[in-house]
Amino acid sequence: MSVPLLEEVSHPAFPRVAPHLVTTEQELREVVSYFMAHPAFVLDVETTIAPTPALNEVLWIGLATYGKVALIPIGHPHGPKITPEFTAKEPDYSTVRPYANDKTGTRMTKPRLVSVTHPATFGPVPRQLRPDIAFEILQPLFFSGKTIIGHNVKFDIMSIGKYYPEMPPGPFEDTILLTHVLDESRPDYALKPLITQWILGAKARRKEARDEFYPNLGKHVVEEGLYDIARYLAKDVFYTWTYWCNNRPRLAAEELEEAYYLECALLTVLLAMENTGVYTDMAVIEAIGRQLDADIRMLQLEIWKICGEQFELTLKSKLRHYFFGPKSEGGQGLKPLTYTEKTNEPQLNKAVMEHYADSNPLAKALLEWTAKHKLKSAFVVSLTEARVNGRIHTSFNQHRAETGRLSSSGPNLQQVPRPKKGADKGTQLREVFAAAPGHKLIVADYDQIELRCIAYLANDPEMIRLFASGMDIHAEAASSMLGLPIEVVGDAERNVGKQVNFSVGYGASEYRVAAITGRSVEEARLFIERYFQRFSAVPGWKERELLTALRRGNPRNPIGEPPYVVIPGSGRRRRIKELMSDDFKVRASGQRQAINALVQGFAANIMKKALIDLHYGLKQYAPDAHLELTVHDEVMVEAPTFQAEQVGAMVTHYMQGVTINGRPALGPVPLIASAGIGDNWLEAK
């Protein structure tokens, strides 16, 4: 089919390509054989909008490789656009009335003018390939082992995956990952700004320039004409392809190839995990919702009584009034402790409420209301809405954390409330995440992971000695700060010890440590002093790392060539221009970020390698077991009940067996993971 309305897509460094609109089986077969002759291609699909890509409908498939762009409509609802949508003021004759005092009945009021939107009009829908036929012809390409490149390729693979018995196996590459490995600190990685900036340079700062050069029609596919979407999709695939061609070689030049390969390998694993999802126990979440509703109502009444007014408790301004306002105006007359950063309001948060909770009933009640309201609104409601066929599917993001950690969103399953001491039995949200019938959950978590990383990186003799003898430094810190014998340190206390260890390790002041522990500032100061006396290699290691990072920057070009740290294990970079700041506070903050990035990034890299090893280990030795979640240093696996124990052993095996250049990841420091088995997340951990 000739395509008169499609101009060529071009980039100065590439030959011009005339996009090929594919509407017959014969044409598609030719396209497939062309693409099969090349090692890699870009895939981008346009779809209907759906809650998850597994539920959308693919309307277009776009492909690009060397010298070719193919656009395959398989269900576009319109032909070419004839007239665009427009809005006009038009008379509304239904508003016409006779004049009230006109006895003849012939004089009428003028019609009111209203704005009316006229939809676009389109020519007849042209012949298109039926989806089943198109996907059948494309099958050899998608399952060929050719590298499939996309911009957020997981979305495209999930979208097309449902047209086949199984997901295409890859290998996959992703221009988001490519960009993030090259430049980890961009505020966003969307295709349009990325490409526009790449091609237009400084001109791309103007939003109108961006929109004119590369308008985003992705959310409006079904409202546009056939050729409008064809042109748009041609840009998407062609620019993704040329962007990849241009920037892929930078990896080797900048020693980032290994980091990128790891991310691409991980992408396949995360894709499988997202598809699997987690089974959820609906009865439990409903019961929790009811319990919370009742508790929230009670607390609300109590607070209304104290304040003498019924009001929405989410209104921060009212709450500030009742908390800090003078008694004469019905407030509690409490003294503000600090003021907010940007708007200079008295801060009213958990820490402030805790500070007053013992002496003030409003603080105490509000603290509890806030926690329960959060639980209900941020977790019960959103998790209920996120269920698809009884399972919850999160997205694992590889490009949202500057340190190389993963993040989770839609919903975020890396922030599900953990069980708290003395908390009501009925509101344990982790019970919602359960094993499907006939299965068990295996949950495993690295022991004191970042402390072990520090021990190895700083080569600290005392830390290494303690880990060699199986010490629990979190429990020890809790015991020391809280003045408790180590045997009575429970989960809640140990968690305090954990916060103390990491906050101190990453530069907290004695005030913060005092706030975490509830002990005096002097006790906190002493703890910090002893911490760095004990772990005496750590301060020197930090100094050396900061100096190395600073030397990598160019003082004459702090924005273009800022200082950076290189994350151990992965080779990723984390740029920190603040290390060059003249402002002491800004510089100190940058220094804490730099040190934390080294350690957090290292731990994240270990977890990523374990995820890949574990995924393929399970695939080979326990194919009915599946990874479901990862929470920074933790994994959740679902396995048939009969082999849960074996799978648990495999999980710890792969987690502890991570190597870097063939050697144990932490050298002399043991890498320990412990696995638990249960019917739900709460039980298994």
Next chain:
DNA sequence: TTGCTGGCCGGC
């Protein structure tokens, strides 16, 4: 109506 920011809080 939508989109953005600040404040806050859940997790690791």
Next chain:
DNA sequence: AAACGCCGGCCAGCAA
């Protein structure tokens, strides 16, 4: 809360 770090989600307030 104050010289821990890394995230995502909800809500109110404000601008467009």
